[in-house]
Amino acid sequence: MVTRRVIFLLFDSVHLLDLAGAVTVFYESGCCGYPYELKYVSPYRQPVSSAGLMFTQVEPLESVQVQPEDILIVAGMELSRWNRADDPQWIPWLKQAARTGATICSVCTAAFALAAAGLLHGRSCTTHWAYTKQLQEQYPQLQVQENRLFVKSDRIYTSAGISTGIDLALFLVEEDHGPDFACTVAKDMVIYMRRDGAASQQSVYLQHRQHINHQVHQVQDYITHHLHEKLSLSALSALVYASPRNLTRLFKAETGVTIGQYIRELRDEKAKQLLKEDHKAAWIAKTCGISDVKHLRTLARKVGVELNMA
Numbered sequence: 001m002v003t004r005r006v007i008f009l010l011f012d013s014v015h016l017l018d019l020a021g022a023v024t025v026f027y028e029s030g031c032c033g034y035p036y037e038l039k040y041v042s043p044y045r046q047p048v049s050s051a052g053l054m055f056t057q058v059e060p061l062e063s064v065q066v067q068p069e070d071i072l073i074v075a076g077m078e079l080s081r082w083n084r085a086d087d088p089q090w091i092p093w094l095k096q097a098a099r100t101g102a103t104i105c106s107v108c109t110a111a112f113a114l115a116a117a118g119l120l121h122g123r124s125c126t127t128h129w130a131y132t133k134q135l136q137e138q139y140p141q142l143q144v145q146e147n148r149l150f151v152k153s154d155r156i157y158t159s160a161g162i163s164t165g166i167d168l169a170l171f172l173v174e175e176d177h178g179p180d181f182a183c184t185v186a187k188d189m190v191i192y193m194r195r196d197g198a199a200s201q202q203s204v205y206l207q208h209r210q211h212i213n214h215q216v217h218q219v220q221d222y223i224t225h226h227l228h229e230k231l232s233l234s235a236l237s238a239l240v241y242a243s244p245r246n247l248t249r250l251f252k253a254e255t256g257v258t259i260g261q262y263i264r265e266l267r268d269e270k271a272k273q274l275l276k277e278d279h280k281a282a283w284i285a286k287t288c289g290i291s292d293v294k295h296l297r298t299l300a301r302k303v304g305v306e307l308n309m310a
Contacts, residue, residue: 018108022169025189126150149164
């Protein structure tokens with residue numbers, strides 16, 4: 001298994017959580033079975049965080065050559081202390097990194113750095129809610145989006161303020177290793193799984209998990225791995241040592257949907273994925289626990305494919 005590199009670019013006055021949130025996601029991914037190689041670079045020998053903490057063992061930019069398969073994350077910084085006189089020290093390096101085809105990301109105010117390097121020209125993007133207006137005014141050629149956790153534009157990703165770097169990092173892990181594994185990482189970190197509702201990448205596997213109730217997570221995980229089986233309320237209740245009535249109430253309170261609705265949504269989501277891969281209808285029906293061929297035809301029309309009845 002090839003270990004993918006994640007390179008973090010630190011400016012002076014970097015915000016600690018902008019950096020540490022994303023770092024922790026990739027670190028925990030390794031603890032859960034899929035490691036990443038983490039590297040830290042800076043145009044400064046010993047960058048200092050906005051909270052006064054100094055970083056050592058940070059590599060100089062010129063010592064790290066970004067590769068196409070790398071993820072480069074620029075952590076947000078205190079804009080009032082951002083020294084633009086140093087642009088020539090990092091902008092050429094960042095532009096070269098983008099030219100390689102690497103995945104380039106910003107957390108919070110680091111969107112201003114991507115914009116300064118010309119990487120967001122004509123693109124949809126976002127930043128901390130307090131700076132979206134300033135970003136749009138300063139760079140009118142950008143399409144700055146408000147009220148978004150993160151925005152993906154080809155291989156350029158921008159996230160909103162502070163903790164949304166975690167959301168973006170989880171999404172990157174999901175792209176590499178699938179939504180179920182991303183849920184595992186989030187659970188290991190004991191955090192909410194939040195998704196940008198306006199994003200086209202929305203996955204039902206990560207919807208309705210904005211809670212930290214262990215029993216409900218356990219039921220959700222079991223459903224995900226047993227869609228091909230008949231899932232009864234009594235069996236799910238026994239799994240978490242709850243009565244059917246209590247589980248029904250708890251599940252709806254934590255997720256906002258009923259257990260039956262959740263199962264239907266997951267089955268439909270998985271079926272649509274398999275339909276896109278041109279699997280046979282009978283196999284999809286068995287795998288997803290869907291017995292109605294008419295329903296499969298409806299799903300096929302939604303994803304724009306023909307139902308393979310061979």
